Amino acid sequence: MQLNQTDTYLNCILQGVLPHGQEIAVKRLDKASGQGLKELRNELMSVAKLRHNNLTKLLGVCMEGQEKLLVYEYLPNRSLDTLLFAPEIEKRLLLPWETRYRIIYGTARGLLYLHEDSQIKIIHRDLKAGNILLDIDMNPKISDFGLARLFNGERTSTITSQVVGTLGYMAPEYVVLGHLSVKLDVYSFGILVLEIVTGKKNTEMFEAGADESTTLLSFVWDHWQKETPLETMDPSLDCKNTETEVLKCIHLGLLCVQENPADRPTMLDVLVMLHGDASSFSAPSKPAFTFAYGDFISDAVSRDLGSQRAEDVPSVNGVSISEFQPR
Known part of the structure; x- marks a missing residue:
């Protein structure tokens, strides 16, 4: 998976491409942020079972070592x-x-x-x-x-x-x-x-x-x-x-x-x-x-x-x- 970092705040957003070509957006937790971990867990619990055309779609999760990532569908027009x-x-x-x-x-x-x-x-x-x-x-x-x-x-x-x-x-x-x-x-x-x-x-x-x-x-x-x-x-x-x-x-x-x-x-x-x-x-x-x-x-x-x-x-x-x- 290829990633390009676009922002660096509490939770930075990375744009990536999966091996089969699908574009994704990855929310990456700042390793130094304890509050961010709480937010990440809350977001995971919130969106894991949500299925609606007007909600961002969670595609996957990665929590290995110090890396904590949420993988979402990529939306090209960014935020309103x-x-x-x-x-x-x-x-x-x-x-x-x-x-x-x-x-x-x-x-x-x-x-x-x-x-x-x-x-x-x-x-x-x-x-x-x-x-x-x-x-x-x-x-x-x-x-x-x-x-x-x-x-x-x-x-x-x-x-x-x-x-x-x-x-x-x-x-x-x-x-x-x-x-x-x-x-x-x-x-x-x-x-x-x-x-x-x-x-x-x-x-x-x-x-x-x-x-x-x-x-x-x-x-x-x-x-x-x-x-x-x-x-x-x-x-x-x-x-x-x-x-x-x-x-x-x-x-x-x-x-x-x-x-x-x-x-x-x-x-x-x-x-x-x-x-x-x-x-x-x-x-x-x-x-x-x-x-x-x-x-x-x-x-x-x-x-x-x-x-x-x-x-x-x-x-x-x-x-x-x-x-x-x-x-």
């Missing part, structure tokens, strides 16, 4: 963030609206499988554009199950003291109270949908007008209240014939990021809504974590988030690196 947030317009044009909608729909199908249809119920806990890989036809596959939480039976909620994930994508009840449920993934999915529509990162402040900066959630919510949601759309998109679909996704994204987890839809609800008419949707309430530059998050949230900033989370060549909070 490398195209969606690319500074080059040519890369963003590879994601026309039809492709973006297919990514939203496929990701929703993958999450529904994890939450309700797989043998072991799974909360991903780190859903973001960097963890959505794209195959040769731009079909999405959810990856990186190192932080996933597994549940036996029908119970899919708990209280945890180990709040892990990527800042900006974690729901408020999880950040502040450690309340872990499938609605955490729903919140992250809502953030992802709004990023796909706008082409903007949730974890960055950006200019909203003259001498004004804002977050993505505040930006979208303000336009929603002004009844100008289409003005939030990625300028690289041409959606003259698909405005209704774009509006539906904005509406759906806002429903998923509501502050009260009980108000958020389930992933089954999300798929039904993607097939339905937005006129039947309920009105969204103000999202959690909406603030403008200079505003302050509540003391409780600030205490849990600490001094780390979401923009400090590295994401190079499509490899997800998650932040860990002290226990």
Whole structure:
């Protein structure tokens, strides 16, 4: 097997070719990382029995001596963030609206499988554009199950003291109270949908007008209240014939990021809504974590988030690196 290293972080990703010519992606554990071993075992337990078109496929495992490897199918278009947030317009044009909608729909199908249809119920806990890989036809596959939480039976909620994930994508009840449920993934999915529509990162402040900066959630919510949601759309998109679909996704994204987890839809609800008419949707309430530059998050949230900033989370060549909070 030939390997070419593409990244060097906690878990580096290698591209390889098997003797019969099949291309593979190999996740290689950093030998110096004790935390990485825990993640690797968790990922192995999570994905070994998962079979779905919208999840990355595990092909094999190697744990010999100090070498610890997971072998996955190779996905040539890498991760969604490398195209969606690319500074080059040519890369963003590879994601026309039809492709973006297919990514939203496929990701929703993958999450529904994890939450309700797989043998072991799974909360991903780190859903973001960097963890959505794209195959040769731009079909999405959810990856990186190192932080996933597994549940036996029908119970899919708990209280945890180990709040892990990527800042900006974690729901408020999880950040502040450690309340872990499938609605955490729903919140992250809502953030992802709004990023796909706008082409903007949730974890960055950006200019909203003259001498004004804002977050993505505040930006979208303000336009929603002004009844100008289409003005939030990625300028690289041409959606003259698909405005209704774009509006539906904005509406759906806002429903998923509501502050009260009980108000958020389930992933089954999300798929039904993607097939339905937005006129039947309920009105969204103000999202959690909406603030403008200079505003302050509540003391409780600030205490849990600490001094780390979401923009400090590295994401190079499509490899997800998650932040860990002290226990």
